[in-house]
Amino acid sequence: MKNMIPRDDRVSTAYWTNAIEVLTRSVEEFRPFSHRFRAEDVRAGIIRTTANFDNALFLLGARYSAGHPASELADDVASVVTIWETWNQYAAQSADGFPLDPLTFDDKPPYYYALWLSSVARCVGVDPDVRVRMIEIVTAGGGADPVLGTLLGIEPVRDSVWHKRPFQNLLTAAVGEPARAEAALLRYVQAWEKNISFIWWAPALKAVQGDQFETYFGYWAWEAAGLVVARGLDDTALRASPYYPADLVDGMQDR
Template sequence: MSEEYFFERNAYLEKRIPEMEQKLAASNAPLQKKMTYQYSLFRETYQHLLIRYSLGDDFLKLDVYFGRILSALEKYRNIAVEVAKPGQYTFPKFSELEDYVVSMWLISLAIALNVDETKFIRLINCIGNIGKDALFERLVATRVKSRPIASTLVFPEIYQSLYEAIDATEPERSKLVCQFLTGWYENMKPTYWYDCHKGPEGGGFFGYWALEVAGVVKAFDIDDSAFCDFAHYPGFN
């Protein structure tokens, strides 16, 4: 998409997100309806951060946008828990690729931005899924030592190479990350944003960024010189 598209999309979100927040704060709508609207707001917040990154913002300045994402996620969780029957709140579902990927994006952003301990704990409390995925838990364990160790990946067919890169040595480490990045976009086909740039007026496109790689690179001090020019790699270092 053109630079003009990203500027227009950013202007839209700069206006849209506060409007959504104000509408929700004043709403007396049924909880189910508020829950749906709050989830839409949550999506808009992380898309806005990625729009800003796609426009070329300095990565460390994105911490402000991360705070808004976290707040929107917490509010969604609070409403959804109230709507759900006891013990049946299930977002995010790691068994759903889309939920898993967004969770990986958020934990990777938190690590790459070096958010404070309070924000990090708030985030993992929202995501839950304790001990369900080995890659996610390895990332969390770089900041929180009390989590259980997981031994399997939820999506090994997609994430095995990135996971193996954590414990590999060079040059195998870089080869494994390159392998992951090479197949990353096509592996994201089940997500709602896959090929969204082909939709009317850009389809809400916000950039195709493999944020999970940035999280692994930052957390495990991986040299990214071999893959820093890959199209979907967000070079946050």
């Protein structure tokens, strides 16, 4: 991590170094099961794939927090998409005494993860085939609402946001006229930490004691940056927020 300045200084540079080492090692250890469906050992595949889903998402976040170039996140997006696909393959199979539910947007966390991936992809750019695969997992999850539709550039299958609480302001940001959209997005970002409190890792920063990785991978409102880029909104008011990943937007404007 030489010559890199962390974007998140809530923890030490040494913490980010350790986080990336731990998460990279974990992703690679479980990759044979999480990045390819293993019909011969569904139980082991389920265990490793569910673990690696979090590992790969956290690695994406930790890389950004540590100061890695935003362009590197495209590979992490593709990795998570692959794991999501594998998860759904395992969910379609039966493992004795070890069932796995598919990732659907009836639950808030999968919906939020879809927002996260779609937003980063919109900001950093991904290969066309990765975008197509993202659309496929969104379809499998229940289909795009107007927020996901705006981020992915596709027609939504419903008019309402998947979860009014806490995402109603994102709906306004996705479809409202610019002034209303910008105001709604500011309200969302100002309440961001409360908005994502339903996810199990939300209080992770409180567990950090030193330089060893403790689940915390950075707090970033990826979805805000994604909507700014997708709609060309003015993000001046958002830039004061510690949760707003401004250089994702800046990098998109520079390309």
